[in-house]
Amino acid sequence: MATTQTSGGNGKQAAATPPPATAREQLASHDPATGEVVGTVPVFSAADVDAAVARARTAAAEWSALSYSEREAELARWRAALAESADELAELIHRENGKPRVEAMIEVYMALSHLNHAAGRAEKALRPHRVSPGLLANFRATISYHPLGVIGVIGPWNYPIFTPMGSIAYALAAGNTVVFKPSELTPLIGAKLGEIAARTIAIPNVLQVVTGAGPTGAALARAAVDKIAFTGSTATGRKVMMAAAERLTPVLMELGGKDPMIVTDDADLDKAAEAAVFGALTNAGQACISVERVYVHEAVYDKFVDKVVGEVRGLKVGGDDGHLGAMTSPQQVKIVEDHLRDAVAHGAKALTGGPDAISGSFIQPTVLVDVTPDMKVIREETFGPVLPIIKVGSTEEAVRASNETTFGLGSSVFAGKSARELADRVRAGMTSVNSVMSFAAITSLPFGGVGDSGFGRIHGDEGMKEFTRTKATAEETFALPINLMTFKLPKGTYERIRGMIKTLYGDSPVAKAQDFLRRLF
Numbered sequence: 058m059a060t061t062q063t064s065g066g067n068g069k070q071a072a073a074t075p076p077p078a079t080a081r082e083q084l085a086s087h088d089p090a091t092g093e094v095v096g097t098v099p100v101f102s103a104a105d106v107d108a109a110v111a112r113a114r115t116a117a118a119e120w121s122a123l124s125y126s127e128r129e130a131e132l133a134r135w136r137a138a139l140a141e142s143a144d145e146l147a148e149l150i151h152r153e154n155g156k157p158r159v160e161a162m163i164e165v166y167m168a169l170s171h172l173n174h175a176a177g178r179a180e181k182a183l184r185p186h187r188v189s190p191g192l193l194a195n196f197r198a199t200i201s202y203h204p205l206g207v208i209g210v211i212g213p214w215n216y217p218i219f220t221p222m223g224s225i226a227y228a229l230a231a232g233n234t235v236v237f238k239p240s241e242l243t244p245l246i247g248a249k250l251g252e253i254a255a256r257t258i259a260i261p262n263v264l265q266v267v268t269g270a271g272p273t274g275a276a277l278a279r280a281a282v283d284k285i286a287f288t289g290s291t292a293t294g295r296k297v298m299m300a301a302a303e304r305l306t307p308v309l310m311e312l313g314g315k316d317p318m319i320v321t322d323d324a325d326l327d328k329a330a331e332a333a334v335f336g337a338l339t340n341a342g343q344a345c346i347s348v349e350r351v352y353v354h355e356a357v358y359d360k361f362v363d364k365v366v367g368e369v370r371g372l373k374v375g376g377d378d379g380h381l382g383a384m385t386s387p388q389q390v391k392i393v394e395d396h397l398r399d400a401v402a403h404g405a406k407a408l409t410g411g412p413d414a415i416s417g418s419f420i421q422p423t424v425l426v427d428v429t430p431d432m433k434v435i436r437e438e439t440f441g442p443v444l445p446i447i448k449v450g451s452t453e454e455a456v457r458a459s460n461e462t463t464f465g466l467g468s469s470v471f472a473g474k475s476a477r478e479l480a481d482r483v484r485a486g487m488t489s490v491n492s493v494m495s496f497a498a499i500t501s502l503p504f505g506g507v508g509d510s511g512f513g514r515i516h517g518d519e520g521m522k523e524f525t526r527t528k529a530t531a532e533e534t535f536a537l538p539i540n541l542m543t544f545k546l547p548k549g550t551y552e553r554i555r556g557m558i559k560t561l562y563g564d565s566p567v568a569k570a571q572d573f574l575r576r577l578f
């Protein structure tokens with residue numbers, strides 16, 4: 058049962074489950090476009106978080122004992138209720154995050170596609186399977202997957218339900234219970250997920266939502282959970298890892314990015330320009346997998362820039378029909394402005410927008426040229442509606458520049474025949490070929506990064522297995538006359554084993570035949 062009390066868009070306290078006794082402080086959620094209070098939620102203290110984890114632990118015993126199909130049926134009820142509430146969910150996302158309503162509705166769709174996939178896929182993804190026992194031919198060797206127990210999920214504000222659902226859906230489908238801490242900027246939508254789960258999933262406390270800011274998240278990272286799935290900035294990710302280290306709690310880190318796009322001289326330029334504009338500016342550029350830098354071959358650079366500028370000039374910021382909404386946080390506006398001023402001060406040119414085209418929480422989309430690698434806009438995550446375009450002399454140079462970053466989350470390549478091979482050379486967890494961000498929409502593909510972008514995977518079978526403990530079972534099926542796992546070894550065992558080592562792994566005809574057969578099959 059979710060224990061978060063929320064107040065709805067009319068600013069009045071909605072009737073919901075009473076808040077925990079110790080959660081007296083309230084957190085207000087604001088509409089970033091207008092500054093209006095959308096609603097309030099209680100701040101969960103460390104004691105409240107521990108109590109939620111204890112309830113989740115009790116629920117885990119019952120939830121994990123269900124069969125896959127029973128869990129799938131429970132999750133299907135939650136999914137259906139969320140789908141029936143799609144308008145309400147999209148409106149809350151729009152109001153708390155600032156993104157246009159249509160983007161909010163797409164986010165609901167994407168979140169539910171993962172819930173649907175995870176619930177239906179769990180049994181197949183986690184089916185125990187046999188592997189070769191090697192020389193222990195009298196053994197049955199099996200790998201099986203078991204729920205970890207209670208998962209702590211800490212989420213960001215930029216995709217307030219799609220992003221956490223990438224962990225929550227897979228963790229629940231794998232048989233765990235979840236305690237979810239949404240961002241303090243989007244707590245109402247987080248709480249709504251919990252409320253709908255509480256009235257649709259028959260077992261109480263399978264998904265609980267604990268609202269609050271950093272300290273509530275820190276309490277969850279220190280709590281007695283079996284894994285923390287964190288999505289947010291690299292700086293906070295480091296803190297979460299340090300807190301989790303106290304209990305040796307394993308962590309999954311989905312962090313920031315500085316995604317490159319490469320456009321070669323044989324790319325479809327219309328397609329590449331449209332994708333670059335969408336990839337950089339969707340959600341006002343506040344996506345971990347935003348296109349943050351574009352490397353374009355000099356032979357097509359001028360044409361590409363013209364096309365991009367043409368597309369960007371057709372976009373509208375703000376209003377009901379705007380393509381870009383309000384930036385979610387004033388803090389993020391300051392970061393974007395700082396990156397733009399730094400770029401311009403060091404010689405970059407804004408072909409649209411620019412540092413002076415910022416008004417409150419609205420930023421005009423900015424196409425930057427003449428940018429250099431030392432500028433903040435190339436080195437750090439900008440997380441705003443900014444599209445820096447860099448001219449390169451060759452594909453080699455584009456790959457080298459793409460990989461010169463501490464991040465490695467998403468990426469995209471627009472190219473002719475070389476596209477697939479090029480994709481493998483980009484150091485990133487994910488690459489879209491002749492498209493942007495598509496890897497995030499394919500539910501069976503694993504999602505995650507390398508370096509400062511984090512580690513571990515959500516989505517797909519890999520994402521499901523993240524929330525399980527892998528168990529290896531070796532089962533003797535019949536006894537062999539030779540047994541090495543005993544102290545009762547016959548005389549001459551030392552010599553026999555030495556002979557075996559040389560025959561199997563040395564410079565012997567048997568070893569060579571083995572190598573040959575391995576290469577064949």
Ligand code: NAD
Nearest residue numbers: 212213214239240270271274275289290293311312313345
């Ligand atoms: P953030 O790091 O500021 O906050 C993320 C969450 O951590 C929030 O819920 C916050 O309350 C909580 N938190 C803050 N301090 C904490 C602490 N000490 N211990 C535990 N939790 C704490 O990130 P944000 O600004 O909400 O989100 C934007 C960032 O998230 C960007 O860097 C973006 O790239 C990244 N992101 C990554 C992915 C991904 O999948 N890799 C997806 C979306 C966003």
